[in-house]
Amino acid sequence: MSNDHPYNVLQVLPELDAGGVERTTVEVADALIAAGHGAFVVSGGGRLVHKLTKTGATHFTANVGSKRLLSYPWRVAAIRKLIVMNKIDVVHARSRAPAWAAWRAAIAEGVPFVTTYHGIYNEGFPGKRRYNSIMARGDLVIANSQFTADHIKTTHKTPEARIRVIPRGVDMAMFDPKAVSPGRIEAVWNKWHINPDDRVIFLPARLTRWKGQTVAIRALSRLPEDTVLVCVGDPQGRDAYVAELRALADKLGVAGRLRIPGHEVDMPAAFMAADRVTTPSTDPEAFGRTAAEAQAMGRWVVASNHGGAVDVVEDGVYGALVEPGDDTALARALLGVPGTYDRQAARTRIADRFSKQALQAATLMVYREALSRP
Known part of the structure; x- marks a missing residue:
């Protein structure tokens, strides 16, 4: 796919409620629509769904954030279905629990998998580091600060060549x-x-x-x-x-x-x-x-x-x-x-x-890069 060709992105997160992750999801969806691409989000719903759909993006409500192992096959199947039905070109996971299912679905359907490492996750019990590692398994991994990028390299041994630092953005028109x-x-x-x-x-x-x-x-x-x-x-x-x-x-x-x-x-x-x-x-x-x-x-x-x-x-x-x-x-x-x-x-x-516009432009560049990778 050429860089100029419209593409469809599915963002995956547990809920679309209040918080920095959720607001960034809406901002990226807005940028995708403005640039002539397709913006799709699957989550458990929340306060920001209305704001998301006002951008022209499509929201699907599903419990993709469940941590129950028994529901894992269902979550993978649900995301695979969304990929196929909406001709998704890039899957972008923003949280650990849904990322595991999104990763498996993206592999099964042969589409690029992007993650954003939004937080420094604790490792309070054996196996937690492996659970956290899904956020470092993207074809490209977005880190929201240099501190986060250094953590990803040190903790998960992710090659620097796969990490892109994109600080969260501030809407300067709103925060004026x-x-x-x-x-x-x-x-x-x-x-x-x-x-x-x-x-x-x-x-x-x-x-x-x-x-x-x-x-x-x-x-x-x-x-x-x-x-x-x-x-x-x-x-x-x-x-x-x-x-x-x-x-x-x-x-x-x-x-x-x-x-x-x-x-x-x-x-x-x-x-x-x-x-x-x-x-x-x-x-x-x-x-x-x-x-x-x-x-x-x-x-x-x-x-x-x-x-x-x-x-x-x-x-x-x-x-x-x-x-x-x-x-x-x-x-x-x-x-x-x-x-x-x-x-x-x-x-x-x-x-x-740290502007919102810089975050939006840089994220869309990551999508284009993911699509151009062999």
Whole structure:
């Protein structure tokens, strides 16, 4: 197939709900349609299905993310059927469980198999490394940061020639301070029960332990009493963890200064409603899209000094990097913003290095390369 010929891509992931993986899926589908190609997605469904189909892409609902071994043959057969019926030219897997079935289906139908290594997966039990290795088995493997690429080479011995580094992109039109009205900001403040004189620390992340909410709560106890911490994110059934966070805040005497409002729809307004943004993950982030989006909105970001955040946050210039788990250092960095901080320069840097358009163009280049490989 020539590079100019229209082609069809099937992206495979467990769900199309909130999150960086899901948003990237929609962005790539949008780019495919705009370029005259076919965009297909199979997932268990979710909040972003409507946004996906508005681009002109086609969504198929199926439980391809199941981890049950007994359902594996069915999942392979289902994906094979989609490949044949929709004349799919490239299969792109974005998560481990569905990737195993997608890999087998792509081999059976003789189409290129591309993966994106979105996260640094833990290896908590014997055999986990092999389970994770599917994300490094693509004909081409997309890494969302240089940190991730190095991890793939070291952990899975994947040849560098098969790895392509494509940082996650920021939609600079959506994440533009000038595009956010005062009314949208006020609506977020009201939802969060923020007083006009409060100083807001914003932590947008899934409510899961390694995202560092406990570190942020301990840091909150070291900050002035007019400081409020807002932990926005989907608990995804982790009610016990949410209760633990509230109990910790109560123990430290900051329960009245902690907000856990759940999922936030208007993220640009949420960034504008905050004075500082933090991503205090205790495990390395593969990339750090939240930190990039916050800087696009001109916000000072304090992140943990490991993983992909090191590529995104320029320490002391557009944000600060602190040792993971160090709540004292986190509190200090949240207070200390240099007078030389240039919001517009922070935004320009993100546009130059981490734009959505750059991600889209680079991903389509990977598809073309996969199709041209012998």
